[in-house]
Amino acid sequence: MPTRTVIVPLGTVAREIVQQVALGIKEAFGLTVERGPIQQKPTYAFNKDRHQYHSTAILRRLAQLKAGAENLPVIGLAEIDLFVPDAPFLYGEADRDALSAVVGLTRLHEEHAGRTADPERLKRRAQVEAVHEVGHLLGLSHCDDVRCVMFFSQTLADSDRKGPGLCASCRAAITA
Numbered sequence: 001m002p003t004r005t006v007i008v009p010l011g012t013v014a015r016e017i018v019q020q021v022a023l024g025i026k027e028a029f030g031l032t033v034e035r036g037p038i039q040q041k042p043t044y045a046f047n048k049d050r051h052q053y054h055s056t057a058i059l060r061r062l063a064q065l066k067a068g069a070e071n072l073p074v075i076g077l078a079e080i081d082l083f084v085p086d087a088p089f090l091y092g093e094a095d096r097d098a099l100s101a102v103v104g105l106t107r108l109h110e111e112h113a114g115r116t117a118d119p120e121r122l123k124r125r126a127q128v129e130a131v132h133e134v135g136h137l138l139g140l141s142h143c144d145d146v147r148c149v150m151f152f153s154q155t156l157a158d159s160d161r162k163g164p165g166l167c168a169s170c171r172a173a174i175t176a
């Protein structure tokens with residue numbers, strides 16, 4: 001199990017969001033979080049037909065970054081809308097073998113159940129979705145407990161309900 005992870009903003013990401021994500025990862029897993037160098041917005045992954053960014057292409061690119069000296073898990077954050085070909089959208093994706101993950105923030109700004117995504121709510125959503133993806137990098141799968149951060153968010157309601165931490169059985173799985 002790694003003891004450190006690296007957060008990499010892809011394009012401009014609000015500093016408060018990066019800070020909250022870093023804090024969330026530290027609290028959930030006890031990892032030391034480093035800030036990687038800001039990368040460009042991943043225009044190479046943009047699909048003109050869908051007006052979305054292909055997350056798998058981003059993971060591949062992030063994996064090259066991580067290949068640097070220490071092979072640390074890398075999580076990218078970007079103000080973009082992610083997709084994979086067989087899903088309309090994703091809040092995030094992780095590739096455990098490549099040790100890279102990405103969270104797309106665009107959809108997390110959306111209003112849900114009449115509640116606008118005020119700055120606090122947005123930060124919390126970014127936190128739980130990033131902690132979720134790091135959980136995958138550390139070997140966790142999806143969890144059936146709707147309050148657990150490893151529950152798979154299909155809607156913002158899921159995201160707002162869960163986390164920011166692991167349920168007892170996911171916690172046990174990670175320390176086993």
Ligand SMILES: [Zn+2]
Nearest residue numbers: 132136142152
């Ligand atoms: Zn997941």
Ligand SMILES: [Zn+2]
Nearest residue numbers: 143148167170
């Ligand atoms: Zn769980």
